[in-house]
Amino acid sequence: MQSQYNLGMEYYFNSDMINAFQWLLKAAMQGYTEAQLQVALMYDYGNMLEIEKDPVKAIEWYEKAAYQNNEYAQYRLGEMYLDGEGGQQNYDKAVEWLQKAAQQGYLVLNISLVTYIIMVEECLKISIKHLAGLKKLQKMGTQMLNM
Structure with missing residues:
Protein backbone atom coordinates (compact mmCIF):
# COMPACT_ATOMS: atom_id res chain seq x y z
CA MET A 1 0.00 0.00 0.00
CA ASN A 69 -9.02 9.70 12.42
CA ASN A 70 -7.54 11.88 9.69
CA GLU A 71 -8.23 15.33 11.11
CA TYR A 72 -8.13 17.19 7.78
CA ALA A 73 -10.66 14.75 6.30
CA GLN A 74 -12.87 15.31 9.35
CA TYR A 75 -12.57 19.07 8.97
CA ARG A 76 -13.29 19.05 5.23
CA LEU A 77 -16.30 16.76 5.74
CA GLY A 78 -17.67 19.21 8.28
CA GLU A 79 -17.26 22.04 5.79
CA MET A 80 -18.90 20.08 2.99
CA TYR A 81 -21.88 19.12 5.15
CA LEU A 82 -22.27 22.75 6.31
CA ASP A 83 -22.25 24.03 2.74
CA GLY A 84 -24.33 21.22 1.29
CA GLU A 85 -21.67 20.23 -1.23
CA GLY A 86 -22.65 17.12 -3.11
CA GLY A 87 -26.29 17.83 -2.26
CA GLN A 88 -25.78 16.58 1.27
CA GLN A 89 -26.33 19.52 3.62
CA ASN A 90 -26.51 18.07 7.11
CA TYR A 91 -25.87 20.25 10.15
CA ASP A 92 -25.77 17.28 12.51
CA LYS A 93 -22.95 15.64 10.57
CA ALA A 94 -21.20 18.99 10.08
CA VAL A 95 -21.05 19.62 13.82
CA GLU A 96 -20.00 16.02 14.51
CA TRP A 97 -17.07 16.07 12.08
CA LEU A 98 -15.91 19.57 12.97
CA GLN A 99 -15.88 18.65 16.64
CA LYS A 100 -13.87 15.49 15.93
CA ALA A 101 -11.31 17.48 13.96
CA ALA A 102 -11.07 20.11 16.68
CA GLN A 103 -10.68 17.45 19.38
CA GLN A 104 -7.66 16.14 17.49
CA GLY A 105 -6.13 19.58 17.39
CA TYR A 106 -7.14 20.62 13.89
CA LEU A 107 -8.17 24.12 14.84
CA VAL A 108 -8.33 25.86 11.51
CA LEU A 109 -11.60 27.37 12.62
CA ASN A 110 -10.91 30.67 10.93
CA ILE A 111 -12.92 33.86 10.94
CA SER A 112 -15.13 32.80 8.05
CA LEU A 113 -16.09 29.54 9.74
CA VAL A 114 -16.75 31.22 13.07
CA THR A 115 -18.87 33.81 11.26
CA TYR A 116 -20.73 31.04 9.45
CA ILE A 117 -21.42 29.24 12.73
CA ILE A 118 -22.79 32.44 14.25
CA MET A 119 -25.01 32.95 11.20
CA VAL A 120 -26.31 29.38 11.39
CA GLU A 121 -26.97 29.79 15.10
CA GLU A 122 -28.93 33.00 14.60
CA CYS A 123 -30.76 32.26 11.37
CA LEU A 124 -31.78 28.64 11.63
CA LYS A 125 -33.78 26.69 14.13
CA ILE A 126 -31.43 24.04 15.42
CA SER A 127 -32.15 21.70 18.27
CA ILE A 128 -30.60 22.58 21.62
CA LYS A 129 -28.31 19.55 21.37
CA HIS A 130 -26.78 20.79 18.13
CA LEU A 131 -26.72 24.42 19.18
CA ALA A 132 -24.52 23.47 22.12
CA GLY A 133 -22.09 21.75 19.74
CA LEU A 134 -21.99 24.80 17.47
CA LYS A 135 -21.32 27.08 20.44
CA LYS A 136 -18.46 24.83 21.50
CA LEU A 137 -16.96 25.09 18.01
CA GLN A 138 -17.47 28.85 18.01
CA LYS A 139 -15.66 29.14 21.35
CA MET A 140 -12.77 26.98 20.13
CA GLY A 141 -12.48 29.05 16.96
CA THR A 142 -12.55 32.31 18.87
CA GLN A 143 -9.85 31.05 21.24
CA MET A 144 -7.64 30.17 18.27
CA LEU A 145 -8.15 33.62 16.75
CA ASN A 146 -7.13 35.27 20.02
CA MET A 147 -3.82 33.34 20.23
Missing part, protein backbone atom coordinates in the same frame (compact mmCIF):
# COMPACT_ATOMS: atom_id res chain seq x y z
CA GLN A 2 2.63 2.52 0.99
CA SER A 3 4.70 1.85 -2.13
CA GLN A 4 1.59 2.44 -4.27
CA TYR A 5 0.93 5.67 -2.36
CA ASN A 6 4.56 6.77 -2.78
CA LEU A 7 4.47 6.06 -6.50
CA GLY A 8 1.18 7.93 -6.81
CA MET A 9 2.64 10.94 -5.00
CA GLU A 10 5.72 10.85 -7.23
CA TYR A 11 3.46 11.05 -10.28
CA TYR A 12 1.48 13.80 -8.54
CA PHE A 13 4.54 15.95 -7.91
CA ASN A 14 5.58 15.42 -11.52
CA SER A 15 2.14 16.71 -12.64
CA ASP A 16 1.02 13.37 -14.09
CA MET A 17 -2.40 13.42 -12.46
CA ILE A 18 -3.85 10.47 -14.35
CA ASN A 19 -1.15 8.04 -13.20
CA ALA A 20 -1.09 9.67 -9.77
CA PHE A 21 -4.81 9.08 -9.39
CA GLN A 22 -4.58 5.46 -10.52
CA TRP A 23 -1.86 4.57 -7.99
CA LEU A 24 -3.39 6.57 -5.16
CA LEU A 25 -6.76 4.95 -5.79
CA LYS A 26 -5.18 1.47 -5.56
CA ALA A 27 -3.66 2.32 -2.17
CA ALA A 28 -6.88 4.01 -1.01
CA MET A 29 -8.99 0.98 -1.89
CA GLN A 30 -6.73 -1.08 0.38
CA GLY A 31 -7.42 1.26 3.29
CA TYR A 32 -4.31 3.46 3.26
CA THR A 33 -5.51 6.61 4.99
CA GLU A 34 -3.20 9.13 3.33
CA ALA A 35 -4.14 7.77 -0.09
CA GLN A 36 -7.84 8.00 0.80
CA LEU A 37 -7.30 11.65 1.67
CA GLN A 38 -5.46 12.35 -1.59
CA VAL A 39 -8.19 10.65 -3.65
CA ALA A 40 -10.81 12.72 -1.79
CA LEU A 41 -8.86 15.90 -2.51
CA MET A 42 -8.59 15.03 -6.19
CA TYR A 43 -12.34 14.47 -6.45
CA ASP A 44 -12.98 17.57 -4.34
CA TYR A 45 -10.95 19.94 -6.50
CA GLY A 46 -11.37 18.09 -9.77
CA ASN A 47 -10.83 19.85 -13.06
CA MET A 48 -7.70 21.76 -12.16
CA LEU A 49 -6.08 18.38 -11.50
CA GLU A 50 -7.30 16.69 -14.70
CA ILE A 51 -9.73 14.58 -12.67
CA GLU A 52 -13.43 15.29 -12.94
CA LYS A 53 -14.74 17.11 -9.86
CA ASP A 54 -17.19 14.91 -7.99
CA PRO A 55 -18.25 16.14 -4.53
CA VAL A 56 -20.24 12.98 -3.82
CA LYS A 57 -17.15 10.80 -4.35
CA ALA A 58 -15.05 13.33 -2.43
CA ILE A 59 -17.37 12.93 0.56
CA GLU A 60 -17.18 9.14 0.25
CA TRP A 61 -13.35 9.17 0.37
CA TYR A 62 -13.14 11.87 3.04
CA GLU A 63 -15.40 9.71 5.21
CA LYS A 64 -13.12 6.70 4.80
CA ALA A 65 -10.11 8.77 5.90
CA ALA A 66 -12.11 10.54 8.63
CA TYR A 67 -13.18 7.25 10.20
CA GLN A 68 -9.46 6.47 10.43
